[in-house]
Amino acid sequence: MLRIVSSLLLLTAFVSANSVIPYFLHTDNEATVNECVEKVLEDLMQSTCLFFRQSSQEEARITILQSTNCAWQQDNNTVHLNEECMNEDVCFEIVGRALEVNQPRAHIVRHLNVNHNCTEKCLTECLHGGQIDEAADGSCSCKCPYGLKGERCEILDKQNVFTDTSCGIVDASKTESGQVSLSTYPEGRPKSTFCQWLITTSDPWSVIDAEVEKLGLDNIDVSPGMPCNDIMTVHGTENNEKQINCVDHNNQTLKFHSTGNTLFIELRSNPFSENTFTGPLITYRTRKVQTGVRTYSEGMSASSSTLIISSMLMVLFKYF
Incomplete structure (x- = not known):
């Protein structure tokens, strides 16, 4: 028991305050909306040094709300999702925007690791369509597409x-x-x-x-x-x-x-x-290309209000 407590204390000390991100899943969300986001968070905890935990809405750094759009609302830290516009890539990219990384899915993990100094995780950048290949020992390398080679897939093989x-x-x-x-x-x-x-x-x-x-x-x-x-x-x-x-x-x-x-x-x-x-x-x-993910800033209060009202209407229609 003492060993487990010691391990937990070491883990707590290892994970910095900046690496722990509290999030809130709105109680009116459909299960599919929550599942899409939670899969992203689980993947990020495996591939980065970030740790996500559920919290109250007041404490949350990110709020997940089912809405009429797929959007990141910056002024109140809200991720808006809808089943009609969301898929795995959209969920990944919209969470990336919430974490201040505006990149396609394939680039998000590396940018998060660099931004949060996750030196024990993969910091390698693959070029020209190369994909990160993580080994069981935690090391990583680039898996290059046809015709390319090199540490970053930067060289034409022939x-x-x-x-x-x-x-x-x-x-x-x-x-x-x-x-x-x-x-x-x-x-x-x-x-x-x-x-x-x-x-x-x-x-x-x-x-x-x-x-x-x-x-x-x-x-x-x-x-x-x-x-x-x-x-x-x-x-x-x-x-x-x-x-x-x-x-x-x-x-x-x-x-x-x-x-x-x-x-x-x-x-x-x-x-x-x-x-x-x-x-x-x-x-x-x-x-x-457009990803289907919108971003609403503080200067776009009208759009933000529309999103909140639309979300409230969805809740009302659900019960009446």
């Missing part, structure tokens, strides 16, 4: 065998739009061509839209809807295309939309091609 000067990382952070093609375009490409373009932006809230202006792949003796003799693959989209089919480009436009802030394109030519082909010409542009 860059030493690229055959064209245009290949490599394309930074869209400043230009927001542009084109990628082989340096020989619009002239014919060399017989043996291997190239990768990693289009990326530093803005974590941006995605990349790409459109093939000209396919330029070897389509000799290829049936409609079949893969080209040249192999072009696109990674980082919802469907994660394995290989682009040959199409009549006059009748069908190829478009790709990334799920994150990177888009990875690979071209492997057919070295036995008897004709001349240019390779693709691809236009890209970055686009800000």
Whole structure:
């Protein structure tokens, strides 16, 4: 018994006051609203040095209230959630905003660990769509997507065998739009061509839209809807295309939309091609995405009042 008490005292001493965050679940919340938030808090307690405990509404740093919107109301520290707009990512990101981290879900844990000096937790930042891989001993590393390597997934794995000067990382952070093609375009490409373009932006809230202006792949003796003799693959989209089919480009436009802030394109030519082909010409542009999470500040009192009144009406309709 004495050992347990001593351990609890050590734990209390270890967890600083700034790391303990009291929260209040409103009594009129549906179970699904509470479950969504509590799963986030449980995940954060595993991955950060923060500790969350239920408290009274007066003591709470964060209040969870079922409402008509999914929003963070800064002036009264209230997280508003509704079943129609919430999902795991929304719950994670709105709790992140309540903890002063306005980032997509994949970045929230690292920012919290840095902000709260959680040196015993993972502080590694993975780039270009890399994911944190935590080991049983508490250490962490980046699990890199296809084509990337390095401690932070910062290196193109096959860059030493690229055959064209245009290949490599394309930074869209400043230009927001542009084109990628082989340096020989619009002239014919060399017989043996291997190239990768990693289009990326530093803005974590941006995605990349790409459109093939000209396919330029070897389509000799290829049936409609079949893969080209040249192999072009696109990674980082919802469907994660394995290989682009040959199409009549006059009748069908190829478009790709990334799920994150990177888009990875690979071209492997057919070295036995008897004709001349240019390779693709691809236009890209970055686009800000909306998460469905609103933020109401103290200066937006009218919106805040609307949220509170709406929440009260929901409670009244529930009982009458």
